[in-house]
Amino acid sequence: MRVDLSLYLVTDPELCAERGLEETVVAAVRGGVTLVQLRDKHASDAELVPVARRLKTALAGSSVPLLINDRLEVALASGADGLHIGQDDGEVDDARAALGADAILGLSVQTPEQLARINAAKLDYLGLGPVFATPSKRDHAQPLGFDGLAELAGASPLPTVAIGGLKAEHVEAVRRAGADGLAVISAICGTPDPEAAARSFHQGVAPRR
Ligand SMILES: Cc1ncc(COP(=O)(O)OP(=O)(O)O)c(N)n1
Numbered sequence: 318m319r320v321d322l323s324l325y326l327v328t329d330p331e332l333c334a335e336r337g338l339e340e341t342v343v344a345a346v347r348g349g350v351t352l353v354q355l356r357d358k359h360a361s362d363a364e365l366v367p368v369a370r371r372l373k374t375a376l377a378g379s380s381v382p383l384l385i386n387d388r389l390e391v392a393l394a395s396g397a398d399g400l401h402i403g404q405d406d407g408e409v410d411d412a413r414a415a416l417g418a419d420a421i422l423g424l425s426v427q428t429p430e431q432l433a434r435i436n437a438a439k440l441d442y443l444g445l446g447p448v449f450a451t452p453s454k455r456d457h458a459q460p461l462g463f464d465g466l467a468e469l470a471g472a473s474p475l476p477t478v479a480i481g482g483l484k485a486e487h488v489e490a491v492r493r494a495g496a497d498g499l500a501v502i503s504a505i506c507g508t509p510d511p512e513a514a515a516r517s518f519h520q521g522v523a524p525r526r
């Protein structure tokens with residue numbers, strides 16, 4: 318499925334807590350977020366399903382899809398539009414078989430070796446990162462920098478989104494590196510005005526056709 322990766326919001330339960338998850342996400346969508354991922358590394362599946370359903374309802378008036386991080390069962394039970402998995406989050410083939418052909422399925426890639434092993438026919442996009450070290454993911458891989466990002470994006474048969482320590486000032490460099498968009502947590506969720514924060518990215522980003 319074709320997916321607009323221009324500005325991809327990944328949520329964090331703590332950074333969104335003060336304003337509330339749904340309100341943060343809806344504001345960010347008003348500011349131009351094109352895709353949302355519900356990411357919560359600590360909640361149980363049973364806790365996450367109602368959160369995902371509420372988020373899906375909050376996004377119903379927009380055309381912005383909701384993806385779930387890591388949890389296939391949550392994606393299936395909540396009516397989300399898809400799933401994002403990493404290298405250690407299960408098999409792409411299994412996820413695609415369970416989700417069906419119409420769901421959005423993304424995979425994290427950090428190295429050329431991982432890229433060489435992907436099954437592109439089963440995936441919709443790749444998340445490439447981290448571009449920079451970031452406290453939002455303590456167990457992140459070695460940072461790629463823009464040169465490493467360009468190497469992966471240039472060799473990818475799929476659309477790509479860059480992630481890790483990205484701010485609005487990096488939009489041009491990410492585009493020059495060949496990625497189709499930016500995925501961010503703190504630069505939107507961690508600000509007092511998520512709508513304005515999203516807009517500051519979006520002004521510099523147009524979907525690549
Ligand atoms: C868009 C996007 N890209 C990469 C990741 C990281 O996924 P993963 O390596 O599985 O790490 P966790 O997010 O699960 O900690 C992502 N979530 N989204």
Ligand SMILES: Cc1nc(C(=O)O)sc1CCOP(=O)(O)O
Binds near residue numbers: 452501504
């Ligand atoms: C969820 C995630 N995945 C990464 C990867 O490298 O795969 S970096 C990351 C955290 C991104 O948060 P922030 O925008 O606050 O840096």
Ligand SMILES: [Mg+2]
Binds near residue numbers: 386387401402403
């Ligand atoms: Mg994961």
